[in-house]
Amino acid sequence: MPYSETYLMSRTPREISELAGLNRGPVNSGHKQFDKAVNGEYGHIGTGNVSSANQKSSFIRAHSKTFCNGRENPVGHLQAFDMMPFRLPILIEGAVLAEARDKDLILYQIVSPNGQNETTHGFLVTDTFYREIMHYTSLQPKSPGVMEAALGYLCWSDENDTDPVPADDIRAATAALNTEAFHALARDLGYGSADDAHSCKESGLHFHEERPFSSWKDADPSGSMSRASTSGLASALLAIRAGMDLDAVKDWVRDHSRENEMEL
Incomplete structure (x- = not known):
């Protein structure tokens, strides 16, 4: 039985990362450009809001949320704003929006530099405690290795864990x-x-x-x-x-x- 939301809410982000056992240190995905960037000075991979040569990620607010900075907004406005940095395939966008109708989540796009462009290796969706909801892997030859490596740094599963307190x-x-x-x-x-x-x-x-x-x-x-x-x-x-x-x-x-x- 997984941890309850109540117990996880009582933990700080650092404590959540410790519970999750997320990887630290150098990345070794087998993709030279990805590994060179993420292990160098201009790349980064990590939980939460990140914009780097290897990752675009952001908290996505629930569709139902309307209050921000002291004012009410139309339903869906805040979520649409959070989604603006991403260009998602239609099927993936639909799945993300379905998950985020009444709860916040984190959306990750995993990329590697490709000259003046970038290659997308996949997408990951987690809850705000970094627990994986779903992920998608591109059809690029080395994308499975990149995504497998990235998941170890970004998400976890607590299906075999239980609250240490009621x-x-x-x-x-x-x-x-x-x-x-x-x-x-x-x-x-x-x-x-x-x-x-x-x-x-x-x-x-x-x-x-x-x-x-x-x-x-x-x-x-x-x-x-x-x-x-x-x-x-x-x-x-x-x-x-x-x-x-x-x-x-x-x-x-x-x-x-x-x-x-x-x-x-």
């Missing part, structure tokens, strides 16, 4: 916690927390408008941060990062609720 049960236990409770839990656990741009800026952190609830360890903000769209989910991610077990979470929620009732 992440979804913890999420259910904190679902009703409001913003005040989220900040109270963070204080009790020794974490910093924010739910607005000003608090994030004061802590030297970037505010994420789609996931405004943030928590972090002051000693290592970038290495311990988790973000969430709601206070209940943020509380769950915080509890998981802090190592609280399910019973401890339930006890805290119950005690906090009693304290609020007594104040009333």
Whole structure:
């Protein structure tokens, strides 16, 4: 059974890469031009948004997403903007758009220099945790080797893994916690927390408008941060990062609720 979305959301990008066991170091695909570029100064292969001699990749927002930079956009506008850098074969474009109707994903185009042009070896689609959804390999003779090498650096499968903690049960236990409770839990656990741009800026952190609830360890903000769209989910991610077990979470929620009732 794969990892739950809740557990993976509690991990930082670096921790996700460690879980995935993605390859590092020199690439050896058997394609001289590809390997020379990616192992040299002007090439690169890696997860997320990349533009290099070997790779074009970008996060593709869900078709249903409309809010960006403080304003509403027509349905599909943000996704169309994300897709602009890519020229996809019709069948591949249709498959990508079908996957991205209600979820974000990452789209990769794997290429190699070819004089003033480039050769496309294939395409890869992953979820935002770098788990492979699908990939397509071109019919070029050396493309299978290139794509096999690239996949080892860009994606993984967790079908044989399981959550080390009952992440979804913890999420259910904190679902009703409001913003005040989220900040109270963070204080009790020794974490910093924010739910607005000003608090994030004061802590030297970037505010994420789609996931405004943030928590972090002051000693290592970038290495311990988790973000969430709601206070209940943020509380769950915080509890998981802090190592609280399910019973401890339930006890805290119950005690906090009693304290609020007594104040009333």
